Amino acid sequence: MNSLRALTVATAAVLFALPATAASAAPTAPTLTVGGVACAPGGILVGSPTPAITARFTGSGTLTPSFAVWPAGRPAQRVEWTAPELSRPGTAFTTLPSAVVDGGKYRLTAHGASCTFTVDTVRPKAPLVTSADYPRGQSAGGAGVAGKFTFAADGDRDVVKFRYSAPGAGLVEVPADRRGRATVTITPDSYGAKAVTVQAIDRTGNRSAETTYEFTVIDNEPRVYDDNPSAAIGEPRVIRFWSAVPGTQSFTYTFNGGPAVTVPADAQGYGHATVTPGRRGDNPMTVTSRTGNGVVSPEITFNVYVRVEVPVPxxxxxxxxxxxxxxxxxxxxxxxxxxxxxxxxxxxxxxxxxxxxxxxxxxxxxxxxxxxxxxxxxxxxxxxxxxxxxxxxxxxxxxxxxxxxxxxxx
Structure with missing residues (x-):
């Protein structure tokens, strides 16, 4: 805290001479906040070398708030200053007379209230992001398919939370556990290239650089093909299904509002069914696919169409x-x-x-x-x-x- 020590004895003497109050009523001990962090027993961490200080006073009357600060264990380097006069109840806003140093521990007092704070201006490392459900650089999952993503502090022990943004999730903060990790669930709402952006935040509020984790969501809607689109009413149709989702094991369909029917998928993700349209025009079929671990695709509707030839007059x-x-x-x-x-x-x-x-x-x-x-x-x-x-x-x-x-x- 060289800048604090640099204050001259004459300046310190002037500061010591400043009045503590401007009213006859004795001030009550204020509630102190340093760098946006409320003071607490055992001390706090502050992330700025020039932290803002607030002191909230109760009681009545007016006073000139006075403050003092010094490096912990070195009271001889005490420096005092005042803030503008205020009416109580009210809050005084001020800053330290000069910058403090990273890693330094300091004592702050104001009208009977005291606070110990340690300066930590070092930003955390950019977090590590992993996901077994949506691996980096691979296509996986699907629209509506939830995936777990893990954030890790990469060795920074004072990381307390992560802030991330993801498709459809907005900006979200989650706490870190004792190991500096957090696992969140993200559900993409569409297919294609996606990204999750994450920052680590330490106890002082310092934010890391952003980590951007890119992945690709599979188009998991099943495809449906009519092998005999010109067939007439009452003629059987072979309908083929296909899914791009790895591990697809079956397809379930309903036809013209009938009961649900499940057919197997082969190793390439294909399945088929035979249906017989009972009316002209559209005969709707709803279809979903299902993987071996129970993930069901979005439902699609496919119309098995029976052509109607109406002669032109x-x-x-x-x-x-x-x-x-x-x-x-x-x-x-x-x-x-x-x-x-x-x-x-x-x-x-x-x-x-x-x-x-x-x-x-x-x-x-x-x-x-x-x-x-x-x-x-x-x-x-x-x-x-x-x-x-x-x-x-x-x-x-x-x-x-x-x-x-x-x-x-x-």
């Missing part, structure tokens, strides 16, 4: 014969014919105004319809758009037809 009108006969005049009523010749077609979705609006026209038992339409007076061209639709909601593509009209003025 053929559009015609006897009022537009195409033989040179003049077309109808605007304002007249014309006949429109929609044909599919498919008994499955229950209705048509029709637009007669270039797609601006649509109307539904019921089909007859053969999947056809004939209806009347009055030509708007401001049209010079009639376009008909139509889609055929089955009773269970499947639609065809759009059919188009169009004809020029005879203007009303001839």
């Amino acid at each position: 053929q559009i015609s009108s006897p009022d537009f014969p195409g033989d040179g006969t003049p077309p109808p005049t605007v304002g007249e009523t014309v006949t429109i014919v929609l044909r599919t010749d498919s008994p499955e077609v229950a209705e048509f979705v029709v637009s007669l105004d270039f797609g601006q609006t649509e109307q539904v026209v019921a089909a007859d038992a053969d999947g056809n319809v004939t209806f009347q339409h009055t030509l708007p007076p401001d049209y010079i061209f009639l376009e008909v758009q139509a889609r055929a639709r089955t009773a269970d909601g499947f639609e065809s593509g759009s059919g188009y037809a169009g004809w020029e009209l005879t203007p009303a003025d001839g």
Whole structure:
């Protein structure tokens, strides 16, 4: 503490002469904090060579807070100073008159309160990070699969906690055990490259450099393939499963809301099942995979699709014969014919105004319809758009037809 010793005898004499209080009421012993650490019996550790000091006073009246500090065991090097006057109750804020040295032990007093502190400004070593569940440089685990990560102080005995950040975890602090270690559980919420960043923190609050531990999370959602996507309703389908997760032993699926079925996986992570769709369109299948140690993947949904062929309507009108006969005049009523010749077609979705609006026209038992339409007076061209639709909601593509009209003025 050379800087403290460097204070001259004259300066010390002036400091000794400073008044202890500025009011008649005797001050009570304050509560002291040094470098953000509350003073305690047996002493504290401080991580700064210029620690801030606070003294919280109770009682009433005003006083000029006075302080003294010296190297432990060397009271002759005592230095005193004061803080600005304050009204009680209140807190005085001050700093040491000069820097203290790393490793030094000091005594601080203020109005009957005393505190012993030791200076430790050495930062801990960057921590070591390991994980058997998510090894560095390897692909493992999966989204939603928890893994244990261990932080170690690398020989620093005064490390008391670790601060880390991880995907989906934010910033977290965990205490270190007596060996300077801590084990945490981290659950990645997605696959791909990930990282955990860790700092060691010692008893004085000193932080180490960051250690970044990088690992890769496997895409653990099972894959599903339909070996016969063109099969019709009632025809069996072979469905194959595959998982990238090492040690996958089985797949469990449900089909069209039926019971769960489990099938084995081979050494390459493949499995298969045979299902028979009972309806047209989507037949949903849910699938999960499971490893030998019981880790279940996220559930996915795969649609076994049975193609539905709805014929595109053929559009015609006897009022537009195409033989040179003049077309109808605007304002007249014309006949429109929609044909599919498919008994499955229950209705048509029709637009007669270039797609601006649509109307539904019921089909007859053969999947056809004939209806009347009055030509708007401001049209010079009639376009008909139509889609055929089955009773269970499947639609065809759009059919188009169009004809020029005879203007009303001839």
